[in-house]
Amino acid sequence: MERALPPKRFTTPSITPFKGDFDPESHLSHFKSAMILYKADDALMCKIGNFKEFAIILTKEYTSYKTVRKHADHLFNLRKKLKESLQDYLRRFKAEKANIIGCNDQVASSAFKKGLPTKHELYRELAITPSQTLAEVFARAERYVLWDDDRIAAKKPDHPTKQASQKNNKFEQKA
Known part of the structure; x- marks a missing residue:
């Protein structure tokens, strides 16, 4: 499939590249959010058949990093x-x-x-x-x-200085 030409004034969104070390669905969601501003079609979003196919492949490949939702x-x-x-x-x-x-x-x-x-x-x-x-x-x-x-x-004791002065007074009284 041929790559689509980007629309005029298109700038590639700033997205941290996926390295396979965290939840792939979270990365895909972030990517889609960034690309929605450009009303991007599948050809612009990926180099394979369509974005949905790409998302399935990526999710299967990195399924062990998927975040388990707690109940x-x-x-x-x-x-x-x-x-x-x-x-x-x-x-x-x-x-x-x-x-x-x-x-x-x-x-x-x-x-x-x-x-x-x-x-x-x-x-x-x-x-x-x-x-x-x-x-x-x-x-x-x-x-x-x-x-x-x-x-x-x-x-807790009031003030350490009070205690110290009380001890000093006791010492002076003994001397």
Whole structure:
């Protein structure tokens, strides 16, 4: 098949060449998005029969790099780790949820609660008032994060200089 002549004022789009080291469908989607501006036909988009044929060949060749899409039930596998802060668990949960397209908020709310230890005060509060939106669950978790920060700050000594001066006073009194 002959290559099509590019339209007037056509400039080749700036696209990172595909090296076979990531999802081929993502690369094809990016390429099509760039070429749609030019209303490009198959002959302009590739050197074989048609673009659809090219896409099938490329996808089959690099199928091992295809990104596996996660489903909402994946969130039920997330658990707050023993020494993990609530803030870190919340951040990790939100990142995982963001990777799930069309995730139902009610499912995400249930999964977030299920990932908390049953002895955690936030778990107890979420269990008592179960009909909350995901935004409300996250807002409540953020309040607990602030509360945890306050408790940690309260456990720390006021100022190291005060302690040092108190020790010096004790030493002077003994002498």
